Amino acid sequence: MNDSKPRDANLDPITKAPGAHPVGTGVGAAVGGMAAGAAAGTVVGPVGTVVGAAVGAVVGGLAGKGVAEAIDPTAEQVYWKDNYAQRPYVEQGTTYDDYGPAYAYGVDAFSRYPDREFEDFESELHRDWGGQRRGSSLEWDRARPAARDAWQRVKENSGMPPSTR
Known part of the structure; x- marks a missing residue:
């Protein structure tokens, strides 16, 4: 009988791909994406700012995930x-x-x-x-x-x- 515990695959919550890095994803979302999205959305008014921040958070999150996954x-x-x-x-x-x-x-x-x-x-x-x-x-x-x-x-x-x- 094998008593070893299964290794946590750290699945990405969206794609289910192994090796997700939630810290890197969060950093990318908070730092880069939201600010850029909000700034772009501001051109079309307050609603654009909110929508732009949300879209920017997703894009930034993916960028942060990429940075974190580059580190072993x-x-x-x-x-x-x-x-x-x-x-x-x-x-x-x-x-x-x-x-x-x-x-x-x-x-x-x-x-x-x-x-x-x-x-x-x-x-x-x-x-x-x-x-x-x-x-x-x-x-x-x-x-x-x-x-x-x-x-x-x-x-x-x-x-x-x-x-x-």
Whole structure:
């Protein structure tokens, strides 16, 4: 008898396709689509604004879903576990267990803020690091370079335009 639990397919609520990323979909809807749709709809008046925001939310949600699905957190974890020790900010005597949560935090940050620059939301990440560190010995000032490194890597691999800063 096989006692293993079935793997959650994380089905898309609309298409039923496996691997849905509700956070990415929500981010796309909230950030890009609604604003663009509302702005376009405003040209025809208040009703157009409401309709435009709804249509824009759907389009933006699909864009956000695409960004989130481009990120494979497991592959990122494997990459950083194999490569963290060569990074210039890694201090002697620390381990992957210290840096791993910061890398995961950076990957998650990109999935939440794919259209923003790291510096634009860093204060939020700093504020919330205590609840995300999962046993890491690093304070934010030492975790920040790893989080930013992971954020930058997934941004570059996602096809998003490079930073203008």
